[in-house]
Amino acid sequence: MSVASTADKGAPWPLILPAFMLFIAVVLVPLAMTVLLSFHDWGQYKGIEPVFILKNWEEIWSDSYFYEMFARTFRIAALATLLTAVFGAPEAYILNRMRAPWKGFFLLIILGPLLISVVARTLGWALLFGGRNGIVNKALMSMGLIDTPIAFMFTETGVIIALAHVMMPFMVLSVWAALQRVDPQVENAALSLGAGSLTIVRRIVLPQIMPGILSGGIIVFSLAASAFATPSIIGGRRLKVASTLAYDEFLNTLNWPLGAAVAVLLLIAIVLIVVGSNALIERNYSEVFR
Amino acid sequence: MAFLELDHVSKYYEQYAAVEDFCLLVSKGEFISLLGPSGCGKTTTLQMIAGFLNPTSGAIRLDGRDLASIKPARRGLGIVFQSYALFPHMTAAENVAFGLEMRGVPRAEREVRVRDTLAMVGLDGYGGRYPRRMSGGQQQRVALARALIIKPDVLLLDEPLSNLDAKLREDMQIELRQIQRNLGTTTVLVTHDQKTEAMALSDRIVVMNKGRIEQIGTPHETYEHPASAFVSQFLGKTNEFSAEIRGDGDARKLVAGSCEWQAPAGPSGQVVITVRPEKITFDAAGDNEGLGARVKTRIFQGNHWLFQCETECGPAIAVRQNDGEQQPAEGDKVRLVWRAEDMAIRRAGDVQ
Numbered sequence: 001m002s003v004a005s006t007a008d009k010g011a012p013w014p015l016i017l018p019a020f021m022l023f024i025a026v027v028l029v030p031l032a033m034t035v036l037l038s039f040h041d042w043g044q045y046k047g048i049e050p051v052f053i054l055k056n057w058e059e060i061w062s063d064s065y066f067y068e069m070f071a072r073t074f075r076i077a078a079l080a081t082l083l084t085a086v087f088g089a090p091e092a093y094i095l096n097r098m099r100a101p102w103k104g105f106f107l108l109i110i111l112g113p114l115l116i117s118v119v120a121r122t123l124g125w126a127l128l129f130g131g132r133n134g135i136v137n138k139a140l141m142s143m144g145l146i147d148t149p150i151a152f153m154f155t156e157t158g159v160i161i162a163l164a165h166v167m168m169p170f171m172v173l174s175v176w177a178a179l180q181r182v183d184p185q186v187e188n189a190a191l192s193l194g195a196g197s198l199t200i201v202r203r204i205v206l207p208q209i210m211p212g213i214l215s216g217g218i219i220v221f222s223l224a225a226s227a228f229a230t231p232s233i234i235g236g237r238r239l240k241v242a243s244t245l246a247y248d249e250f251l252n253t254l255n256w257p258l259g260a261a262v263a264v265l266l267l268i269a270i271v272l273i274v275v276g277s278n279a280l281i282e283r284n285y286s287e288v289f290r
Numbered sequence: 291m292a293f294l295e296l297d298h299v300s301k302y303y304e305q306y307a308a309v310e311d312f313c314l315l316v317s318k319g320e321f322i323s324l325l326g327p328s329g330c331g332k333t334t335t336l337q338m339i340a341g342f343l344n345p346t347s348g349a350i351r352l353d354g355r356d357l358a359s360i361k362p363a364r365r366g367l368g369i370v371f372q373s374y375a376l377f378p379h380m381t382a383a384e385n386v387a388f389g390l391e392m393r394g395v396p397r398a399e400r401e402v403r404v405r406d407t408l409a410m411v412g413l414d415g416y417g418g419r420y421p422r423r424m425s426g427g428q429q430q431r432v433a434l435a436r437a438l439i440i441k442p443d444v445l446l447l448d449e450p451l452s453n454l455d456a457k458l459r460e461d462m463q464i465e466l467r468q469i470q471r472n473l474g475t476t477t478v479l480v481t482h483d484q485k486t487e488a489m490a491l492s493d494r495i496v497v498m499n500k501g502r503i504e505q506i507g508t509p510h511e512t513y514e515h516p517a518s519a520f521v522s523q524f525l526g527k528t529n530e531f532s533a534e535i536r537g538d539g540d541a542r543k544l545v546a547g548s549c550e551w552q553a554p555a556g557p558s559g560q561v562v563i564t565v566r567p568e569k570i571t572f573d574a575a576g577d578n579e580g581l582g583a584r585v586k587t588r589i590f591q592g593n594h595w596l597f598q599c600e601t602e603c604g605p606a607i608a609v610r611q612n613d614g615e616q617q618p619a620e621g622d623k624v625r626l627v628w629r630a631e632d633m634a635i636r637r638a639g640d641v642q
């Protein structure tokens with residue numbers, strides 16, 4: 001056994017080589033080129049100049065517009081994550097307690113939206129709440145419940161709600177997976193020891209699915225922070241987030257180097273936040289769950 | 291008066307009877323085992339006592355009170371689950387303390403009682419460990435401590451020892467019995483393991499089959515005088531020979547192969563006699579009494595020998611103590627002898 005394993009030590013490397021090459025070609029090379037691009041110069045008339053300057057980074061650093069925009073990006077992502085946790089965790093819990101035919105049916109309903117394009121789903125929100133002509137706004141106004149349409153389009157609240165809706169399946173799936181590892185008798189055990197149902201949820205169930213909520217939160221947060229379709233449809237041109245701003249710089253202003261700097265900064269921030277919180281989770285839960 | 295009473299309790303899943311017409315009286319301090327093959331309704335019965343399932347019909351009474359209207363959280367029963375169902379995010383001490391916490395016991399008293407209870411199950415010093423860091427036997431002890439600390443009226447144990455290896459299980463059995471004796475807690479244990487737990491631990495056992503009670507009695511009584519073929523086969527190995535009861539009055543004879551006995555009162559015609567393997571001896575005198583047989587295989591099992599024989603009435607097994615006596619070898623012709631009172635007789639075809 002030990003002889004074979006030492007003899008074969010080199011073997012895995014050729015085997016992963018194709019995948020590794022693909023990874024280099026489609027991930028690392030474009031990434032490196034983007035990073036490089038962010039140090040190039042750009043002018044209205046001269047276009048992109050392949051020099052090495054810090055102009056774009058200085059601009060982002062000094063202009064408060066970028067602060068605001070990044071703060072908005074992460075505020076939206078954080079609040080959308082919170083929303084998915086607040087609604088997704090109970091949803092998964094209730095789903096998990098359902099009986100056989102209904103369980104599968106409702107799981108399909110919750111995960112079904114994953115099969116529909118994000119654009120289509122987001123447009124649905126726009127149709128419901130889009131200004132005076134949105135169906136819900138129209139109905140509420142004609143019933144006399146509201147005078148002016150609910151501000152949803154082009155607001156942060158709108159983007160957060162729509163994002164939370166789009167990302168919900170990821171949270172539900174993550175919590176669902178955590179619930180599968182919970183011994184169903186554990187709740188009965190707590191019950192027999194005299195715990196009420198609220199205590200059981202708070203003291204017994206929640207702590208056990210917390211790792212699921214947190215890892216779901218990491219997924220939702222990173223997806224929401226880099227989301228493009230929803231912020232661009234609901235947020236529009238006025239309510240910029242990092243990804244829509246980078247897109248604008250690339251395709252409208254044609255200032256590719258600045259767009260690249262924004263994109264790289266977004267990537268770095270997300271990676272730092274995700275890796276940091278993951279390490280935190282690992283540290284807090286390794287004792288209990290491994 | 292009975293402390294715990296199950297009065298014609300049934301549980302139906304649609305048409306399927308998981309438990310049917312279950313009647314049992316348990317006195318205070320008694321240790322009762324529900325024994326039966328997998329799927330015979332043991333867990334269902336236990337869960338109805340615990341209150342996690344509602345009986346379809348019948349009543350369960352504890353100390354004279356009907357439990358139907360009392361929620362599981364208020365029944366004050368201690369339960370040890372087959373999977374232990376420990377709270378994985380709490381340390382052993384926190385697990386054990388949970389029941390006291392729910393009862394509003396002050397912290398200082400809680401700590402003392404947790405320490406005492408952990409010590410009682412042999413886990414002093416392990417309070418700070420998380421369940422995942424404990425062995426199966428230790429988790430089992432935590433589960434027991436967690437159930438016992440609330441001083442339950444009744445302790446319910448669902449296959450508590452089935453996840454332990456043989457050696458540990460034997461130790462735990464003895465310990466469990468001692469703890470139960472010391473505390474005097476009325477206990478209902480569920481197991482499908484006919485060989486050890488129920489026999490070793492119980493004051494009485496309840497043998498169940500397909501949701502129904504087959505027999506209630508002390509372990510010895512049930513083993514020696516099984517009420518049905520099912521009980522006799524379930525409680526350890528047994529031999530069955532077809533026989534016939536002939537004649538009338540004083541001339542009534544029980545005949546099996548070349549053997550004859552004075553027939554007891556009861557059925558006539560074709561019967562089946564059952565004899566436990568350890569009750570069979572080999573005829574040493576060579577006076578041609580007993581059932582003619584030939585030893586097919588002889589297996590040494592440490593403290594005893596196991597013989598598989600081919601008799602004139604079909605195959606049979608016999609167990610002899612390894613007491614240093616000369617034992618027959620494979621292929622030897624032997625005669626199997628047993629005392630008349632060691633065999634049970636039932637009508638042929640009366641098989642479950």
Ligand SMILES: Nc1ncnc2c1ncn2[C@@H]1O[C@H](COP(=O)(O)OP(=O)(O)O)[C@@H](O)[C@H]1O
Pocket residue numbers: 303306307308326327328329330331332333334335
């Ligand atoms: N929720 C349920 N729905 C339908 N049948 C069930 C349900 N729970 C248990 N049963 C059936 O009831 C019978 C008794 O189950 P159980 O009490 O768990 O058996 P045991 O503990 O003796 O192995 C089994 O045949 C099982 O299939």
Ligand SMILES: [Mg+2]
Pocket residue numbers: 332333334
């Ligand atoms: Mg069971």
